[in-house]
Amino acid sequence: ELQDDVTEDMLGQEDVSVHVTWLNKTSGNRYETAYDEHVDVGSILCHVFLRELDETTLELTPKSLARVQRSLARSKARLAGGEGRDGLLDEEEEEDNERPPAPLTSSSRGRKRHAEGDERPSRGGAGRSGAAKPKKLSKREAAMHIPPKRATVDASKYEDSEVFGTQSFATFSGDVVSANREVVRAVLTKNVALLKTLTTKPKVYAELSAFNSQRSPDIKHSALHYAVDNDDLASAALLLQADEKVNKQHLAAMPDVALPAHSTGQHTSRFSDYNRRAINASRGGKEGNNALLEDTSSTPMQNLEHFWRSPGATVEMLTLLYPTGEWTKDYGMGANVCRAARCGNFRLVRKVVETLEQNGGWGFNALHHQVLADGPDVSGGGEDTPLLPPFRAVSAIKQASQTRLRPLHLAAINPNTKYLEALWAVAGDEFGAVKDDQGYEPAHYAASCEAPEPMIFLMEHRCNLFARTKTRLTPLMCALEAGREATALALLKFVATPGESGGGGQEVVDKLVRERGPGGKQAVHFAASHGCAQVLEYLLTECSDAADVNASSGGTTKATPLVLAAQQGHLECVRVLLAHGARVDLGDKLKKTPLMLAVKNGHTRVAAMLINAGANLNAYDSSENSVAHYAASYGWTSSLQLLCDAGAELWSQNSWGFVPLACALLKQRRACAELILAQVSGDAQRKFLDFRDRQGRTMLFLQCQHSR
Structure with missing residues (x-):
């Protein structure tokens, strides 16, 4: 039985493998489904008709059985040099004359024919629906249809040279966008000499339009963002210096894009036929040329906003970005502290909160930063020094201004769990599920910690692993968003452990994995999108009943895990998904395949892997x-x-x-x-x-x- 992914064009090619389902003979002319396999299209001799008795049982019609026997005889004769072209023509005429059998659920008239052995279908509606004719393509559709193309390439010959290549800088002859990518490449490859050339030599940066262009349409990171993530102070200093000193008039202008875009129109109630919506581009089914113009209007995230969301941001980078300390006067400082805490950056949060507490602002108390210490100072021989000064339960849940951030939340991001244990002993039983202004509980903060110990402590004290933030995030999703694979694996293994020492067993962990968060994404989507290959392997191996390798997300994209991994360029995640049977050409709502999104964002190595896995080069x-x-x-x-x-x-x-x-x-x-x-x-x-x-x-x- 040919599967749905086999097209008519594939049957006309000689070197193509098609996806089939083998059937096992049970008795007489009855068969049942056995297993799936890929076979050469040349091994198919003829087509037959099967009557479906139930979901797994099929019956071969007598005429089809006779055709199979004739096809086998003629094939053997041709191999032996016997029967020739005349017999083949007779076979083709017989194939064309046979009609599919009537379904068993047709009218009584149809059932009577079946009992008498008549192979003609019923004239009723049920009989007609049993033989659905293939839809004939219009002239326009036939002209636009691209035959599928699959190939194999030497993946070792290709790399993402635009952002990870080691080549020297060369002139781009007016290609401003390619020249802008050289700044990102210099930071990602840690080529400070190249970055210095790009930011200090007028003849070179005259080819650039900006120093903060984003890497690709779907990866909205600039060179300074990567410098912050990698704590690359030298690169960050050069970029900040260039942004401050280089006259923007000396930079190249962004090229004028002559590729027409499509507008959805503007609704008006005053004119009946004026500025009506462009239906093809506004109903969510098509993008047209707009799909190719996403890099013309998008702007990168603000550099300082990204700093507070980066797990790799340091105090030294903070001093470089704010040389005069003006960050203490920022009205949104409370929200920035929460952003840094939610990605587990406890060292930066400790310094910032301590400074704000000393300045007497934002409602922080001393306990907010004391719980983020590495440990008590025992250098002077004070082994008996208390971990924290005496405090009351009300101090452990003291709310910061605007954000309702509490010491109990911050203790959960400290890898040293002694501080969390001390606060829990005083206030944990009553306030263990206390929330901040965005609905984050201590379990959500512990999930983003750089070590799994705080999460393990909270799970042993029966924290709620199904708790949701205002944006529908669970602790598992928070761990995957922050890239904390060790914490996510510890969480999954604890929940999968049955009995009192665990979290409930496989049934509970399957329920946790099936939970959907923002955009209708499940744990498998978060792991693929954020490059958590180890978690992805665990989900597809140990939670295979709950984690579908081809599951579509909700929201407006309907993306599969492979689509998200290819879009973000996570090579190892793509390898894991393909190894577990991900459909390589299954696209999103707009039929964008993983290969399209890989080349759209310049992930050439990922594209080569997808091509070798059988991706259609001519997909559209x-x-x-x-x-x-x-x-x-x-x-x-x-x-x-x-x-x-x-x-x-x-x-x-x-x-x-x-x-x-x-x-x-x-x-x-x-x-x-x-x-x-x-x-x-x-x-x-x-x-x-x-x-x-x-x-x-x-x-x-x-x-x-x-x-x-």
Whole structure:
């Protein structure tokens, strides 16, 4: 039985493997499903009709059985050099004349025919529905359809050269976006010499438009963000100096994008037929060219806001970003302290809270920062020094101004659990589930701690692992968002342990794994999106009944774990998901496959792994944007070179009539355009340059329309 992912084009190829389900013979002409397998399409001799008796039992019709026997006889004769073309024609005519059997649930008239052995279907509605004819493609659909293409590449030859390459800086001849990525590459590869050249030499930074451009459309990190995450003080200092001293007028202007975008229109009640919505682009089913323009309007996150959300932010980086200490006067300082605490950065929180408490602001008391100490000072021989000065229960739950952050919350992010134990002994039984202003309990804060011990302590004291924040986050989701794999694994293993020493057994952990958070995401989606490969392996191995490798998230994206992992470039997570049977071409709501999102964000190594796993090189989304459209439009030459080497289709049009070459040229991605043109020459090259979109506009017209 052919599976749903087998297309008619695959049956016409010689070197393709198709997905089938084998059937075991039980008695007579009856069969039952056995197992799935991939077989060569050349091993298929003919098609047969089977009558479905129930969910697992099928019955072979007599005519189909006779056809199978004739096909086997003719195949043996051909192998032996016997029967030739005439017998083959008879077989094909017999195949075309047979109709599918009537279903057993048809009318009484149909049941009577079945009892008499008549193979003709019933004329009633049920009989007609049993033989659904394949939908005939329109001329436009047939012209736009791209045959599937699968290949194998040498993955070791490809790398994400735009952001992780070790090549020297070269001129980009007006490709401003590619030049901006050099700043990110210099920080990620810790090439301080290259970064110094980019930020201090006028002839070099004249090719850049900004020093804080984000890495890719879906990874909204700038060079300074990565410097903060890695505590790279030298790179951060160069970037801050360039941002302060370089005259912005000496930088290059962002290129004018001539690729037309699509507006959903503006509703008005005064005119009946004026500015009506563009239905195809506004109903959530299509994006059109807008899917290729996400890098033209997006802006990176504010540098200082990212600092408070980074687990790697340090006090030294804080001093560099705020040299005069003006952060103490920031009106949103209370919220910033909570952001740092929720990612487990207890050292930064300790210094900030201590400074704010000494200045007498924000409602912090001494216990807020004392519970974040590494341990009592015993250098002078004071082994009997108390861990904390005497305090009352009310001090352990003292609320900070605006945020309701309490010492009990902060004690949960300290890897030294003695402070948490001391506060719990005084106030834990009554206030163990106390919340801050966003609904975070001590268990949520402990989940983001850099060590699993606070989480283990709270689980042993029966904290609520199903508690939700205002944004629907559970402690497990908080641990995965913060990248705390050790804590997440400790939590899952504790809950999976039955009896009084554990959290309830496999039934409870399955329920925890099935819980959905923001955007309808489950634990498997959080692990794939944040690069937690070990947790992903555990979920798919030990919680396979609850964690579906192909589960779709909720919200507006309907993304699978493989889609999220490929989008963020987590190579190890992609490897784990593929090893556990993830469907490599299963896309999101807009039919964007993992391969599309990988090349869209420049993850060439991930793309190579997906291609070797059988990803369709010619897949296209709901707007007929192909894989090559995404690679060319966003200017990733390494990904586009991979597609060229693998034999992907480079000249298909999307729903608005644009080919990848036109998208690259209209967005001024010169290197990608030259790479595509290098694949053809002569008349073929002129043919594709003489391009017209759905409205009849040429590339020259579109460029002149946007010229200054």
